[in-house]
Amino acid sequence: MSRDAAAGDVRSADARMDDLRPPLSLSVDVRVEVRDFGVDACFTAPIGCTALVGPSGSGKSLTLAAVAGTIRPVRGRIRCGDAVFADATGDSAAALHMRSQDRGIGMVFQHAALLDHLSPLDNVVLGVRSGDRATRRSEAAALLERVGAAARSSARTRTLSGGERQRVALARALAGKPRILLLDEPFSSLDAPTRQQLRGLVRELVNEREIIALLVTHDAGDVAVLGDRVVTYEPGRTVSATE
16 A cells, blocks of 8 residues: 555544544533622533523623633533533642633633734734744734724724724634634624624634634624524523523
8 A cells, every 4th residue: 555545544534533523512510709709600512602691790701701711610610522621520629720821712802902002913913823923914914804804904903993993802812713712792882783793703703613602792682693502691500501
């Protein structure tokens, strides 16, 4: 057998193994506490967009923080595929907590959290994790093109409109090629037409990149467009998960 044929057989075997692996999903079963408030969150989020809904102060954003790794659960486990993000199921001295930067997560907040002293392009470059300077800038430029913000790549960031800022923030969140995208009320400060445009853009990006997205929202329109499944919160706990 030739070397090329053997290599082809190996690739075919790898492809068959990929077909046998279960689809990627995020499993959350934790209690998270901060000061005088705690939340018990339990749900599974496969590829696609899972909307987290419920009253303000019920623990939705706290759940995102636990998934992101900025808060340690006091009990339970978070895992994505074979990767365990956090495990506090046993002795606290042996609790596992993966670093945020190792989790493969991108985040977009209600307010874009851009660095105003950098251009939009340079804000996105910060999210690109590999390559030389030219490669990183090329990848960042391609992302700005994809989200419809290429024309503003060299603008003063502080002059961007709310919708433009969120487009840049979305490009930056995707720059690290995340497997999970966390969206914490990203459209709530936008006018209705811009909100509708960005919902459609996020829908396209989640589908084409085959990532897991968690969306915190109070807007029924967000749920209608993006909510492949919905996790409902009451103060301090999740109460249902539906598709």
